[in-house]
Amino acid sequence: MSKRYNTLNEELRREFGGKVMKLSLDGGFTCPNRDGKVGTKGCIFCSEEGSGEFAGSRLVSLEEQVKEQKKLLSKKWDTDKYIIYFQNFTNTYGTIEKLKRLYYDAIDIEGVVGLAIATRPDCLGEETLELLSKLNKETYLWVELGLQTIHEKSARFIRRGYPLFIYDEAIKNLKDRNIKVVTHIILGLPDESKEEMLDTVKYVGNTNTWGIKLHSLYIQRDTDLFDYYMKNPFSIMSREEYIVLVADAIELLPKDMVIHRVTGDGKKELLYEPKWTLDKLRVLSMLDKELKLRNSHQGKNKIENF
Numbered sequence: 001m002s003k004r005y006n007t008l009n010e011e012l013r014r015e016f017g018g019k020v021m022k023l024s025l026d027g028g029f030t031c032p033n034r035d036g037k038v039g040t041k042g043c044i045f046c047s048e049e050g051s052g053e054f055a056g057s058r059l060v061s062l063e064e065q066v067k068e069q070k071k072l073l074s075k076k077w078d079t080d081k082y083i084i085y086f087q088n089f090t091n092t093y094g095t096i097e098k099l100k101r102l103y104y105d106a107i108d109i110e111g112v113v114g115l116a117i118a119t120r121p122d123c124l125g126e127e128t129l130e131l132l133s134k135l136n137k138e139t140y141l142w143v144e145l146g147l148q149t150i151h152e153k154s155a156r157f158i159r160r161g162y163p164l165f166i167y168d169e170a171i172k173n174l175k176d177r178n179i180k181v182v183t184h185i186i187l188g189l190p191d192e193s194k195e196e197m198l199d200t201v202k203y204v205g206n207t208n209t210w211g212i213k214l215h216s217l218y219i220q221r222d223t224d225l226f227d228y229y230m231k232n233p234f235s236i237m238s239r240e241e242y243i244v245l246v247a248d249a250i251e252l253l254p255k256d257m258v259i260h261r262v263t264g265d266g267k268k269e270l271l272y273e274p275k276w277t278l279d280k281l282r283v284l285s286m287l288d289k290e291l292k293l294r295n296s297h298q299g300k301n302k303i304e305n306f
């Protein structure tokens with residue numbers, strides 16, 4: 001690998017023999033943590049767009065969204081292979097008929113080689129799992145779960161709305177069906193020590209699932225986290241502190257786990273803090289330098305059975 005960690009880009013190149021572009025689409029869902037089934041306010045960091053700022057618009061058809069996204073991204077990448085990513089809100093929260101239609105419509109679009117579905121672990125009932133299992137045999141599928149932290153105090157603070165064992169059950173159910181899983185975690189939640197953050201990393205590493213997304217906590221103006229921060233400012237990691245933490249995290253992860261993301265991705269117009277997250281390339285290059293300086297790589301400090 002050209003990086004010292006296993007990136008999604010390289011994984012997809014290996015799998016498909018060339019660049020694959022991810023197109024973020026809006027499947028028209030809401031979330032049980034917003035509509036009252038689990039909660040009404042949503043996760044504290046969740047924006048009005050359901051944590052999917054770069055997705056297409058739900059007001060237009062899937063084909064139209066694909067067209068728009070391709071246009072946007074084609075300036076950057078020249079490829080005819082795509083993965084449809086249902087990113088914002090909870091993309092398994094609907095009737096089985098809706099899910100079936102949406103997923104199959106998506107994989108039928110020309111050039112689509114796979115499907116990524118972001119959801120909550122408490123929205124994976126038996127019927128949905130069976131549908132995903134069938135899809136998994138027909139396309140390159142992965143399911144993304146927003147865990148964020150293994151610590152109960154932080155789960156309460158972020159208003160995640162489900163306990164850790166629900167995540168464990170979802171992992172088991174998806175693994176039993178050979179479905180690839182990507183877990184999202186947030187580094188930098190207030191009141192979490194570095195050790196606690198790395199405990200979450202180790203926990204996810206030990207699920208032996210396919211992938212992970214590391215997000216740096218960022219505060220967007222259109223979130224409750226912003227209001228909280230205004231009243232109770234908490235310390236935010238500097239870029240340098242974050243780089244050291246992510247390098248430590250990468251060393252702890254299994255070496256074949258696919259690292260989809262190593263930093264946050266807020267919207268420039270809405271981002272309040274930390275501003276350094278806007279310069280993603282700088283974060284990536286500083287991380288490369290840090291790992292090189294340590295002569296280190298993914299999996300170097302992997303601990304079994306945390």
Ligand code: SF4
Pocket residue numbers: 031032033034041042043046047050051088089090120146
């Ligand atoms: S589960 Fe996702 S969509 Fe729902 S409130 Fe939390 S971050 Fe937002």
